[in-house]
Structures are given as structure tokens and as C-alpha cells.
Amino acid sequence: MNKDADGFYTPAAGDPPKDEEAPPAEEEKSGPASDLIKSTFQVMVTLADQQLDPNSPLYSAKTFEELGLHQDLLKGIFDMGFSKPSKIQERALPLLLANPPQNMIGQSQSGTGKTAAFVLTMLSRVDFTKNKTQALCLAPSRELARQIMSVVVAMGKFTPVQTEYAIKDSLPKGASHITAHIVVGTPGTMTDLMRRKVIDVSEVKVFVLDEADNMLDQDGLGDQTLRVKNMLPRTHPVQIILFSATFPDHVRSFASKFAPSANKIELQKEELSVEGIRQFYMDCRNEEHKYDILVQLYSLLTIGQSIIFCQHRHTADRISARMTAEGHKVASLHGAKDAGERDTIIDNFREGKEKVLITTNVIARGIDILQVNMVVNYDLPLMNERDAQAREDARPDIETYIHRIGRTGRFGRRGISINFVHDKRTWLQMEQIEKAIGRKIIRIETNDIDEMEEKMKKALK
Ligand SMILES: Nc1ncnc2c1ncn2[C@@H]1O[C@H](COP(=O)(O)OP(=O)(O)OP(=O)(O)O)[C@@H](O)[C@H]1O
Numbered sequence: 001m002n003k004d005a006d007g008f009y010t011p012a013a014g015d016p017p018k019d020e021e022a023p024p025a026e027e028e029k030s031g032p033a034s035d036l037i038k039s040t041f042q043v044m045v046t047l048a049d050q051q052l053d054p055n056s057p058l059y060s061a062k063t064f065e066e067l068g069l070h071q072d073l074l075k076g077i078f079d080m081g082f083s084k085p086s087k088i089q090e091r092a093l094p095l096l097l098a099n100p101p102q103n104m105i106g107q108s109q110s111g112t113g114k115t116a117a118f119v120l121t122m123l124s125r126v127d128f129t130k131n132k133t134q135a136l137c138l139a140p141s142r143e144l145a146r147q148i149m150s151v152v153v154a155m156g157k158f159t160p161v162q163t164e165y166a167i168k169d170s171l172p173k174g175a176s177h178i179t180a181h182i183v184v185g186t187p188g189t190m191t192d193l194m195r196r197k198v199i200d201v202s203e204v205k206v207f208v209l210d211e212a213d214n215m216l217d218q219d220g221l222g223d224q225t226l227r228v229k230n231m232l233p234r235t236h237p238v239q240i241i242l243f244s245a246t247f248p249d250h251v252r253s254f255a256s257k258f259a260p261s262a263n264k265i266e267l268q269k270e271e272l273s274v275e276g277i278r279q280f281y282m283d284c285r286n287e288e289h290k291y292d293i294l295v296q297l298y299s300l301l302t303i304g305q306s307i308i309f310c311q312h313r314h315t316a317d318r319i320s321a322r323m324t325a326e327g328h329k330v331a332s333l334h335g336a337k338d339a340g341e342r343d344t345i346i347d348n349f350r351e352g353k354e355k356v357l358i359t360t361n362v363i364a365r366g367i368d369i370l371q372v373n374m375v376v377n378y379d380l381p382l383m384n385e386r387d388a389q390a391r392e393d394a395r396p397d398i399e400t401y402i403h404r405i406g407r408t409g410r411f412g413r414r415g416i417s418i419n420f421v422h423d424k425r426t427w428l429q430m431e432q433i434e435k436a437i438g439r440k441i442i443r444i445e446t447n448d449i450d451e452m453e454e455k456m457k458k459a460l461k
Pocket residue numbers: 081082083084085086089108109110111112113114115116244245365366367368370406410411
């Protein structure tokens with residue numbers, strides 16, 4: 001990219017990677033199943049047993065019926081409105097459900113249906129006649145754990161499944177013993193409950209990590225996740241399932257050790273972000289101008305629903321307080337709020353009672369709210385959050401960027417993401433993001449609201 005005469009940055013010829021340059025991968029392009037299930041991204045399947053052909057129809061399921069699931073589970077799936085498997089489900093489910101169980105490391109773009117794949121696996125492996133915990137699932141945030149649980153409950157609606165949370169403040173005081181078949185939680189609370197023997201893991205058969213790269217990252221939740229794994233029974237094999245939209249190189253080898261001999265489904269690097277998300281940037285003059293622009297965007301933000309990502313909790317609080325004082329209706333959510341408050345805020349947003357949510361990376365991953373059609377990176381995501389902002393050389397956090405914008409454009413829908421840049425440093429960070437993800441980030445004028453509106457409405461059509 002170059003800076004033009006007006007001081008704005010524009011792509012230089014041949015500079016950023018182009019969508020169409022994505023090299024063909026091993027697998028076929030899938031045909032459209034419906035307007036929404038039109039996934040043209042490609043995945044590469046590697047079977048743990050290398051003598052088998054991953055492209056054999058044996059390892060692909062075009063319908064839920066052919067998976068050999070119990071009728072009660074099929075009823076649950078159809079009751080949720082799913083008529084046929086999405087691409088990742090089509091490839092992952094036959095491998096996940098096969099016997100003897102095999103580990104899985106599965107990657108697929110945001111919003112493509114990974115949750116249903118692992119939830120169905122947990123539900124189909126539970127023996128409902130035993131009142132014992134048989135499947136554990138970990139996620140990086142309470143919001144995501146609650147959402148996963150809602151899928152377990154919906155999909156298991158016609159089964160006798162019993163569930164329990166392992167998230168902060170979720171258990172009744174004094175609860176000493178969990179007998180639920182499936183426990184979903186965050187690693188800290190799960191470790192605590194396992195240590196105190198509130199959860200008896202002796203019959204656990206399936207262990208799922210959603211957002212697995214984040215859960216295994218040593219800079220993140222890696223230690224706690226490992227602790228949970230080390231407490232699992234060694235008397236019988238436990239199927240380990242890792243899913244994420246991203247698996248950066250530095251966690252890939254650890255993931256392979258964590259889930260040994262796993263079948264693998266991988267995305268091409270160039271296809272990490274969903275095509276339906278149109279990515280824009282706005283060149284702001286300074287921090288204060290970012291706020292002004294956000295306020296000017298308000299009417300656009302409320303056409304559907306939007307999520308505004310900030311780097312710090314205090315920024316989220318500050319701009320939400322300021323916007324509220326100026327008469328705009330916004331909510332803010334971050335990890336410093338207490339558990340009950342967090343639940344209310346996300347539930348209100350999910351129900352559409354709030355249209356604009358100002359937040360931090362706490363909900364960058366996994367949250368699935370179909371009405372969200374706009375994501376704003378008020379601050380770009382940076383590596384080593386705490387001290388990065390001050391540093392000139394702070395690197396953008398590509399994975400977090402992919403997850404953040406993936407809160408829109410769910411399951412084939414259209415969405416918009418807008419990055420605010422306000423100086424050379426942030427612009428260079430955005431350029432690095434653009435290069436890494438191989439998709440164009442298009443500039444929108446900050447001084448022409450009409451043009452801005454027109455461009456955005458067009459992108460959503
Ligand atoms: N087979 C299907 N048919 C119809 N809708 C589906 C199907 N599978 C999943 N969905 C819907 O697609 C949406 C996205 O699914 P999900 O949240 O599992 O995505 P994900 O791949 O886990 O995304 P992320 O990487 O952001 O966590 C959900 O609303 C889900 O109900």
C-alpha cells in the first residue's frame with residue numbers, strides 16, 4: 001500500500017494478496033445446498049490412518065440420516081431447522097462418530113457449524129442409562145460456554161440428557177456432586193470442580209476444546225487446559241476433539257501432541273476469513289475522531305445489530321458511558337463485570353433488546369448471533385494486549401481479528417467489518433492483517449456519511 005497525496009493509504013499495484021490468488025486445495029468445491037449453505041471454501045482432510053483415502057465417500061455425509069444417529073438426535077437436529085450437514089459437518093461427522101473413537105483436530109471458518117459437529121458427537125456417545133459425567137467441553141468464555149450449552153440442550157431436546165455448567169457462580173452453593181452427562185465450562189472452574197471431586201471424571205469418554213488454539217496457547221489458557229486433560233482417566237481412551245477457525249503455527253504442534261493420532265481437517269491459509277464479510281477501514285485523524293465517527297455511524301450500527309471491539313475494558317466503558325450520555329442506546333460487556341451482569345447483558349443483546357454492544361476480546365470468539373451484521377474494530381487487535389498499545393512495533397493479532405469479524409457473516413449471511421485506523425502505526429498494523437488474511441480491506445471516506453451509508457448498505461445486500 002502507498003499513502004496518496006491526501007495522506008490516505010491506498011493499495012499499491014500487486015501489493016495486498018488478492019482473493020482470487022488462493023491456490024486450489026486438495027478438495028472439491030462444494031455445490032450450493034441452499035442459499036445459505038453455499039460454502040466455497042476448501043478444506044484438506046488428513047486421516048490418522050494414512051492408508052485410507054480421505055476423499056472416499058465413506059468419510060463424507062451428505063445427509064444427517066446416513067450418519068446412523070439415534071432417532072431422538074435426528075429429531076433434535078431437524079427441530080433446530082437443520083436440513084442437511086454444512087461442509088465441516090459433512091466431513092467431520094463421519095470421522096467423529098466412527099468406532100473406535102478417534103481424535104480430531106478440525107478447522108473451519110467462523111460461523112460454519114463446528115458447534116453442532118462436536119455437540120452431536122458428545123450427545124451420541126453418552127450412555128443415558130448411566131448417571132455419570134461422560135463428556136466435557138471447554139470454551140474460553142462463560143458467554144461461549146452458555147451458548148454451547150444452549151446447543152446441547154436444543155439438540156438433545158428429545159433425549160434424557162442432563163447437563164451442568166462449570167462456569168463461575170453457576171453451581172448452587174454447597175453442591176458436592178455433579179452427575180450430569182455433559183459438563184460445559186471454562187478451564188479455571190472446570191479444574192477447580194475436578195480437583196474437588198465435584199465432577200467425577202472416571203467415565204468421561206469425550207473431551208472437547210472449542211476455540212482450541214486459544215485454549216492451548218501458552219500465553220492464554222494453555223496451562224489450565226492441560227491441567228484438565230491431566231486429570232482425565234487413563235483407564236480407557238478418551239476421544240479428544242479440538243475445533244477452531246484458526247490454528248496458528250505456534251499451537252499446531254502442541255495441538256497434535258494434545259490430541260495424538262488425530263484425523264485432521266484443515267483450511268488453506270488464504271481462506272481463513274469468510275467471503276460474505278466485506279471488510280472496510282476508515283482513516284480517522286486521531287483517537288477523538290474515532291469516537292466522532294462511531295457516533296456518526298450509530299444509525300448504521302442499529303440497522304441490524306453490531307459489536308464494537310476495543311482493546312481495553314476502560315475504553316469500552318468510557319465510550320459506552322459517553323454515547324449513553326449523548327442519548328444513544330448501547331451496552332458494554334467485558335471481563336471485569338460480574339457473572340450475573342455479563343449474563344444479562346449478552347442475553348439482552350441476543351434477544352435484540354440491545355442493538356449495539358461495546359466490548360473487548362472476551363466475546364471475540366464463538367458468539368453466534370445471526371442478526372449481527374456489523375463489527376467495528378474501534379481498536380485493532382494486538383498481540384500481548386496489556387503492553388502492546390504503547391509499543392511502536394506492536395504486532396496485530398491476526399487470529400483475534402479473524403474471530404472478531406467472524407461475529408458477523410454467520411452461516412452464509414452477509415456482514416460488514418470496519419477497522420478504525422488513526423495513525424501510521426495502526427495503518428501499518430492493518431496492512432499486516434490484510435496481507436495475512438489475503439482479502440482486501442476497502443477504504444471508506446470518513447467525511448462523506450452518505451457515501452459511507454450507500455457503500456455499507458450495498459455491501460449488506
Ligand atoms: N447444518 C446446518 N443447517 C443450518 N444451520 C446450521 C447448520 N449447522 C450450523 N448451523 C447454524 O450456523 C450458525 C453457526 O454455527 P456455529 O456457531 O457452530 O459456527 P462455528 O463454526 O462454531 O463458528 P465460530 O468459529 O465463530 O465459533 C449457528 O447459528 C447454527 O445454528
